[in-house]
Amino acid sequence: MTLTNREKIISIISNGIAVFSLLQEREELPKNTTMYDFVLKVIPADIKSELSVELIDEVFKYVTSAHSSSNVQ
Numbered sequence: 001m002t003l004t005n006r007e008k009i010i011s012i013i014s015n016g017i018a019v020f021s022l023l024q025e026r027e028e029l030p031k032n033t034t035m036y037d038f039v040l041k042v043i044p045a046d047i048k049s050e051l052s053v054e055l056i057d058e059v060f061k062y063v064t065s066a067h068s069s070s071n072v073q
Contacts, residue, residue, distance in 0.1 A: 005050050009047050009055070012042060014059055016035075016043075017035060017060055020038040020039070035056070035060070036053065
């Protein structure tokens with residue numbers, strides 16, 4: 001089964017958010033780099049047309065809530 005472009009971009013956004021967070025925590029990002037700037041740079045050109053700020057926000061909210069709920073025991 002092949003991933004759709006939407007599934008690919010959601011996966012890349014999620015990974016981009018994780019890498020951004022890690023680099024931010026390590027203070028290894030250039031100053032004033034936003035999560036949006038970072039994610040825009042990691043999206044391949046062939047699926048960039050699927051990208052929107054709303055989708056980045058949706059993925060970020062989901063990932064954040066998923067991590068928050070898994071930490072509560």
